[in-house]
Amino acid sequence: MEFKLPDLGEGVHEGEIVKWLVKEGDSVKEDQPMVEVMTDKATVEIPAPTQGKIQKLHFKDGDQVEVGQVLVTIAQAGESASKEKEPKEKAPKEKPKVLVPKKQETTVASSPAQVLATPAVRKLAKDLGVDLSHVKATGPGGRITEQDVRGRQEGIRHPEAQRAEGSHRFQPLAIPKSDHEERVPLRGVRKKIAERLQMSKHYAPHFTYVEEIDMTGLVNLRVQKKTEAESKGVKLTYLAYIVKALIPALKEFGSLNASLDETTQEIVYKKQYHIGIAVDTEDGLIVPVIQNVDQKDVYQVAKEIVEKAEQVRSKKIKPEDLKGSSFTVTSIGNIGGVFATPILNYPDVAILGVNKIVERPVVKDGQITKRHMVYLSLTLDHRVVDGAVAARFMNKLKELLENPFRI
Secondary structure: OEEEOOOOOOOOOEEEEEEEOOOOOOEEOOOOEEEEEEOOOOEEEEEOOOOEEEEEEOOOOOOEEEOOOEEEEEEEOOOOHHHHHHHHHHOOOOOOOOOOOOOOOOOOOOOHHHOEEOHHHHHHHHHHOOOHHHOOOOOHHHEEOHHHHHHHHHHHHOHHHHHHHOOOOOOOOOOOOOOOOOOOOOOHHHHHHHHHHHHHHHHOOEEEEEEEEEOHHHHHHHHHHHHHHHHOOOOOOHHHHHHHHHHHHHHHOHHHOEEEEOOOOEEEEOOOOOEEEOEEEOOEEEOOEEOOHHHOOHHHHHHHHHHHHHHHHOOOOOHHHHOOOOEEEEEOOOOOOOOOOOOOOOOOOEEEEEOOOEEEEEEEOOEEEEEEEEEEEEEEEOOOOOHHHHHHHHHHHHHHHOOHHHO
C-alpha cells in the first residue's frame, strides 16, 4: 500500500522529513513510529498505518513533503512486491514535487505559480502585493519563506533607504572553512527557531525592563500548599503562580496582551489570555500554549504546564497546542544566572523572563534580613508598548507576587 502524508492540522500543508525511524526492508507493526516530520507548528511522529514490510521510502531526510504526497510504500502481510505494484499501473502516477535548483541563488521563476512556496506564504505575498516571481528564495530547496516575502516588501516600500544602505544589507556572512571544525546542517526545529528569532529581531524593536521581586511570601505559600497539590496529583511550581499573577496585570495593561498586524497597521488587543511557556528540549526551545489561563486555578495551570512540557519533549504535542499565544513566559531559574534579555515570541509583543530565586540579605523596614529574591526580565515590542507602561505593568505584577494570597 502507498501511505501518503496525512493532514497534520489546520493550516498545515507541508512538512520536512526530520528523520526516518525505519529503512527499506524493515518489518513494521501497526502504529510503530516510522518518521519524524516537522511543520511550522510542531515536530510529530507518524506511525505505520498497518503491519508489513517497508518497500520504498519516497523521500529522504531534509526533504519537503506536501500533504497527500506518498511518503512510503508498505507491503502488507501476505502481499508480494508485484501485487503491490498492480494498483499503481491503474491509478494515475503521483510524483513527489521536490524542486532542487542547481544553484540556490537562482530562484526567479517565470510566473508566481512556478515558484516553491507554501499556501500561507502565497497568501501573505498576495496580501502585501508582492510578486513571488521576483522574490529571492532562502529556504531549503529554493523554497520562498515568509521572511523572504517581507524582505521583498520592505525593498519595494523603501527603495531609497535600500539603495542608501547598499546591496550588502541582507548578504549572509560566509565563515571560512577549516580542518579543525565540524559542520552540521541548520535544519529541522533549530532552523525554524533561527528563522522566527531573526524575524522577531528584524521587525520588532526590542527593549527589556528588569525588576527585582521579593518571593519570600510565595516560597512560604508554596510550602503550605505543596501537600494539598500532591493530593490532587499536581506538581506545584513557582512558574504556575507567576503565570496566574500575569492575568490581573494583563487585564489592566492590555497593550501587553496584543500583537501588531503589519498588513493592516492595526494593534490587535486580545480578549483571551493564552500564555505560551517556553520549554527546553534537545531540539531547542518550543512554546506550547496554556489556553484561557484566566479561567483556571493555580493547580490546573501547574498541571497543564507539566503535561504540555512532557508532550513537547516526547514529541506528542498537538499542533493546535503550539499556536495562539497572547503573551509568553520563559524560565531559566532552574539552571541559574542573574537575569537575561529574552527575544520576543513574535508576533507577541511581550515576553517575561523568570530567573533564579536566590536567598540573600536585603534591607526591609530599615533592617537587614534574609529574603528570597528574583529578577524578572520583561522584553517588549517598543512599537506597541512604552517604557512607562512596562514599569506600571511590572509594579502590578510585583504587588501580586509579593502578596501571593491575592493571586
